[in-house]
Amino acid sequence: MGEIKLMKGNEVLAEAAIRCGCDGYFGYPITPQSEVMETLMAREPWKETGMVVLQAESEVASINMVYGAAATGKKIMTSSSSPGISLMAEGISYLAGAELPCLLVNVQRGGPGLGTIQPSQADYFQAVKGGGHGDYKLIVLAPSSVQEMNDFVDLGFELAFKYRNPAMILADGAIGQMMEKVELADYKPRWTKEEVVEKNGGWATTGKPSSRKKNVITSLEMASNDMEVRNINLQAKYRKMEEEDVRYEAIQCDDAEFILVAFGTAARVCQKAVEVARAKGLKVGLLRPITLFPFPKTIIKELARKAVGFLSVEMSAGQMVEDIKLAVYDAGSNARVNYFGRMGGIIPTPTEVVEALEDKFSWELSYGVKRSY
Amino acid sequence: MDIQDIIKPENLVYQKTKLLTDTPMHYCPGCSHGVVHKILAELIDEMGLQDKSIGVAPVGCAVFAYNYIDIDWQEAAHGRAPAVATGISRVNPDAFVFTYQGDGDLASIGAAEIMHACNRGENILVIFINNGIYGMTGGQMAPTTLEGMVTATTPNGRNVELNGYPMRITNLIAQLPGTSYVTRQSVHTAGGVRKCKKAVKKAIQNVLDKKGTSFVEVVSTCNSGWKLSPVASNKWMEENMIPYYPLGDMKDSVKGEHSEN
Amino acid sequence: MAKVIGAVVVDKEACKGCSVCVEACPHDVLALHLEVNSKGYHYSYMQNPEACVGCANCGVVCPDTCITVYRAKAS
Numbered sequence: 001m002g003e004i005k006l007m008k009g010n011e012v013l014a015e016a017a018i019r020c021g022c023d024g025y026f027g028y029p030i031t032p033q034s035e036v037m038e039t040l041m042a043r044e045p046w047k048e049t050g051m052v053v054l055q056a057e058s059e060v061a062s063i064n065m066v067y068g069a070a071a072t073g074k075k076i077m078t079s080s081s082s083p084g085i086s087l088m089a090e091g092i093s094y095l096a097g098a099e100l101p102c103l104l105v106n107v108q109r110g111g112p113g114l115g116t117i118q119p120s121q122a123d124y125f126q127a128v129k130g131g132g133h134g135d136y137k138l139i140v141l142a143p144s145s146v147q148e149m150n151d152f153v154d155l156g157f158e159l160a161f162k163y164r165n166p167a168m169i170l171a172d173g174a175i176g177q178m179m180e181k182v183e184l185a186d187y188k189p190r191w192t193k194e195e196v197v198e199k200n201g202g203w204a205t206t207g208k209p210s211s212r213k214k215n216v217i218t219s220l221e222m223a224s225n226d227m228e229v230r231n232i233n234l235q236a237k238y239r240k241m242e243e244e245d246v247r248y249e250a251i252q253c254d255d256a257e258f259i260l261v262a263f264g265t266a267a268r269v270c271q272k273a274v275e276v277a278r279a280k281g282l283k284v285g286l287l288r289p290i291t292l293f294p295f296p297k298t299i300i301k302e303l304a305r306k307a308v309g310f311l312s313v314e315m316s317a318g319q320m321v322e323d324i325k326l327a328v329y330d331a332g333s334n335a336r337v338n339y340f341g342r343m344g345g346i347i348p349t350p351t352e353v354v355e356a357l358e359d360k361f362s363w364e365l366s367y368g369v370k371r372s373y
Numbered sequence: 374m375d376i377q378d379i380i381k382p383e384n385l386v387y388q389k390t391k392l393l394t395d396t397p398m399h400y401c402p403g404c405s406h407g408v409v410h411k412i413l414a415e416l417i418d419e420m421g422l423q424d425k426s427i428g429v430a431p432v433g434c435a436v437f438a439y440n441y442i443d444i445d446w447q448e449a450a451h452g453r454a455p456a457v458a459t460g461i462s463r464v465n466p467d468a469f470v471f472t473y474q475g476d477g478d479l480a481s482i483g484a485a486e487i488m489h490a491c492n493r494g495e496n497i498l499v500i501f502i503n504n505g506i507y508g509m510t511g512g513q514m515a516p517t518t519l520e521g522m523v524t525a526t527t528p529n530g531r532n533v534e535l536n537g538y539p540m541r542i543t544n545l546i547a548q549l550p551g552t553s554y555v556t557r558q559s560v561h562t563a564g565g566v567r568k569c570k571k572a573v574k575k576a577i578q579n580v581l582d583k584k585g586t587s588f589v590e591v592v593s594t595c596n597s598g599w600k601l602s603p604v605a606s607n608k609w610m611e612e613n614m615i616p617y618y619p620l621g622d623m624k625d626s627v628k629g630e631h632s633e634n
Numbered sequence: 635m636a637k638v639i640g641a642v643v644v645d646k647e648a649c650k651g652c653s654v655c656v657e658a659c660p661h662d663v664l665a666l667h668l669e670v671n672s673k674g675y676h677y678s679y680m681q682n683p684e685a686c687v688g689c690a691n692c693g694v695v696c697p698d699t700c701i702t703v704y705r706a707k708a709s
Contacts, residue, residue, distance in 0.1 A: 024464045052463045056456065057489035064453035064486070068429070068460030071447045076464070094450050205445035205461070207424045207468060216439045218430075218448035376683055379641040379706045386640075387690035387703035398698060402675070403652030407697025563658050563691035603652040 014039035016153035023074035024052040026065035032173035033107035059084040063091030070102040073204030079105035093132030097219025101160035107176035110345040118345020119173030122316035139167040140292040142263035146180035247290035256285030262313040273353035304333035403603020405593035433475035452483020455490035471498035494551030494585035494628040504595040512598035547623040553585035555624040585628025640688020648700035651675035655692035
């Protein structure tokens, strides 16, 4: 059993980075995630593990520092919040195009524009559909507890290196700022120079010995045929992620007629909403996607065969609901898919969620409609 | 004495360094890039740095620099090479890291990144090719385009009221305490090439000695963009560019010390 | 007096005919050939080989590194 502490989500990200053998963090302050770099600077991991921490002049610079450092085959991360992630979009596209493993964290706040510093989930599309230019995907992990802020740092790096792809922890201001009990991971040593060469020497710019060809990190192909091949290979990689690395949690879905679908903070609210609804005699379950990309389509398709309806509960104007609709459509199901959410930094309450469920599915509830093909 | 008697290995005085690959360079005839690439390749070879070197290529004509010098390379986004180099250098303090950037990349879109990398005194070498124009995109105005100079986006010549003034960014760089060696060179004559090579060698040595950022501007030509022959471009550069961008060392110091000339 | 004599070998397929070497030669050894290489460039060649002293200025300024220079003492 690891060390147990009461900590803030943002602080845990920093602690987990140090403990999982991260080699470098490059960031720029932005609310509500500034505690990540503050914690790192106070912890001075360069004295302990040799991990580098640097405050960059902008998010544009920090993501490109991540690019340079990650391209040498080491474990590199950054964190930011929504407007900062927008600034990083260019660099993230380059990271994906050059197939560089790294860990990005978005502790989301409300938008658009400068928006608000309160929590939001309105960067779902930006995170799961690419966000920058070109066809690419990030591996997107959605923590809904401080414990998962700890766990997903190591998992994010593991998946990033498995696929040579950037991974993103898509948290929100509530998870970043809240304090909870957390079991911290045990220390893992940073990779030695030899280990980096052994694991990543086939592609990383570790300095060219005479024994191998030069390694070049680039996303550029002038010949259209070559660029198409690159794209085909990227798409094959994303399909493999969909086959092998979908993660979700299904709560009381077995007998459920209505499925709430929610991630992160909204999923915590929905867990309570399930209890409230069940107390009222409604058969409600919760599907919590943990990987937003790859999206848990298969389980939604399975649930769509017996459920009457899905309610996507989001702290946004309704983004994930589109992916749920696609999965339900793919299943050939006529289950109805609805959305309920709050915006601008407001977290919905469990009562609101249940009321929305009753309202949006009032017809099905009044007439007792069951799923039928 | 017959020519064939002279062409013997023991009489060899100048040849292509083995660190330059056999890929023909895509640059236009007479382009300064080829010469600066050669200087870098020769020095990396002579100083035994092949296995320590990581180059960062820019967006601009030198985007394919990685095809020509046989070391590990990274291709950066436009203007971001100094940030990329910072990342590499910080987690690989023993590597020899350099950026190779043009005037649009370094002085326009990447002005923030270069200023801050130099201000932090990153142990990197910056090669800055200043030919006063955007070559790759078809000859548009650069921040270093001279007043009155005709480009695709200043068809009647650069008007300083409209476009501002040609930027001597290297002079600004020399003001930053993080830089150690800041110099402006050219490669349009054999003497210039030899001097430039000496300057780059010193700059590399400073990086290896962890003295801070070393910055070498090379005033260069763009004969396609300038719409002149290579030889005429060299002459035009001497008459117009060099008076505004005078050659010579601007700073020779150690990070944190102030000793601008 | 030991006279120095040089020789320049141009990789004519790699030459782009920029004539920077012609300009850099202090002894007017080099010129662009009337013929063109397979890429259509008039390549550089030794028009006055006897004037070459092997100073290597041509090689130093060549952007395409297509010049090799030799130097020997004249016998």
